[in-house]
Amino acid sequence: MEALFKPYEFAVEQRAELDRDGHFVLPGLLTEEACGRLTEALTQIQAMPRDDEEYLPSRFSAEYNIYLESLIAHPQMLQLVRDVLGAEIRYDHCVALNRAGGNGGSAWHSHEYAEDDPSLGFLRVFFYVNGFQADDGGLKVVRGSHLHRDAGIRAESDEELLAGWMADKVHPKTGEALAIEELSVPRGTVVLMWTHAAHGVNGRKMGSDTRWCVVYAYRNPGRTSRARWLSEGFEQKGVVGAEGLMSLY
């Protein structure tokens, strides 16, 4: 099996940071070989016709590319995910997040899963294959926002988020004021994020190259998941190593 990650540390301290902040950055974690293969895979996804409204090749990326499929159950992927979620995990989705020059980015939002049961986690694993600068397709976060476990965070701009959802809230663990943070990350970076974290994406500059990115999402079973994008055929396919990971419950 080809290595996916370089050596890294994800022990109790790092896990505690993820739980406190809502996200955790592993800079340059992807091997050079993995970056090459991912670029190839995401280029192929990007070239597929997306005239249908469902954007199937992006939203079901692993079903359209064998390398992306193989990462669902890559031993290093599963180890990292289990270090966060524990032994009982399910695959949720794999979505290509390529952003070409001029892409408008994404408004502020959070995602749903088991709002009433914090023991059920939902983890997003972002692969920022060629990284990004804050002002060029950069991911934005609000430390501590995930602890509110609010699936309904929505804002069109930083100002709207500040004046709206953030206005009357603090970091539930530290008591500190909430703040918007713009990340910049190098090539090969992996970002872990709890799904209830507030996040948004700055636009990609006109004339910039494409930001190659894919997200893999996993969760503790227990609830239905709105984002569970996999076809029945794919669930039944028997992806090697993913036995027991593909079912809803």
Ligand SMILES: O=C(O)CCC(=O)C(=O)O
């Ligand atoms: O494109 C990105 O960097 C983030 C996309 C996003 O919000 C998500 O996949 O949940």
Ligand SMILES: [Fe+2]
């Ligand atoms: Fe998101």
